[in-house]
Amino acid sequence: MATVSSMSSLNSHISRVVIRLESEMNYRSGQYVQVILKCGRSGYFSIASPEKTGRMIELHIADTRKPNGFLKKLKVSDSVAVVGPMGEAWLRSDNSKSVIVLAFGSGYSYARSILLTEANRNSDRRVSFYWAVRSENDFYERDILESLPKRISINLHLLNQESNSLSGIGALLTKLSYTHTCLADHDVYLVGKRDVCLFIRREICEKLGAKSERVYSDSF
Structure with a gap:
């Protein structure tokens, strides 16, 4: 069993949950774990910590606002089971291709692991991070984002509240295309809803030349 070591608020609906594992876990940036409570309730969460081997992992968990939501059932010192790591959309660090990471809402935790891992590498690889949310208040950890090396660019994007999800994403892709006219030599990492x-x-492969085999997401 693992133990919930600490919990703290990151914004109005996201909490940082640090879990102490019974034994060391080897994981890659971008992978996720399943957390199982004693009551049997479980959830899947991206590991927000940078890639490393150790007994502590950080998760960012959203409050669903429901009375029986996962976060409401979690308390410091609780014993939980942690299954993993899982996922195939982990950071490929065996090449020098530039990287683009696109995250939506609480998908930031997935991107965070990739960004911090890349920041710790002795590399000149360029990384562009795009984070799209519905409200300005959804952004958090700006101090961490601002402290990243200059080779990692940060692009914060507010989705149009009045548009449907895909038309709002179109605006984000237009913004991306201003600085990335061709993605043939990029690795692209996506986290968000499947559709x-x-x-x-489809859009970046057809319009920006991205290679489908170099576009990674566990939502596919």
Whole structure:
């Protein structure tokens, strides 16, 4: 069993949950775990910590606002089971291709692991991070984002509240295309709803030359 070591608020609906594992876990940036409570309730969460081997992992968990929501059932010192790591959309660090990471809402935790891992590498690889949310208040950890090396660019994007999800994503892709006219030599990492990620993959492959085999997401 693992133990909930600490919990703290990151914004109005996201909490940082640090879990101490019974034994060391080897994981890659972009992978996720399943957390199982004693009552049997479980959830899947991206590991927000940078890639490393250790007994502590950080998760960012959203409050669903429901009375029986996962976060409401979690308390410091609780014993939980952690299954993983899982996922195939992990950071490929065996090449020098430039990287683009697109995250939506609480998908930031997935991107965070990739960004911090890349920041810790002795590399000149360029990384562009795009984070799209519905409200300005959804952004958090701006101090961490601002402290990243200059080779990692940060692009914060507010989705149009009045548009449907895919037309709002179109505006984000237009913004991306201003600085990235061709993605043939990029690795692209996506985290979000399945229909959104599939839409983005199709658009960037057809219009920006991205290679489908170099577009990674566990939503596919």
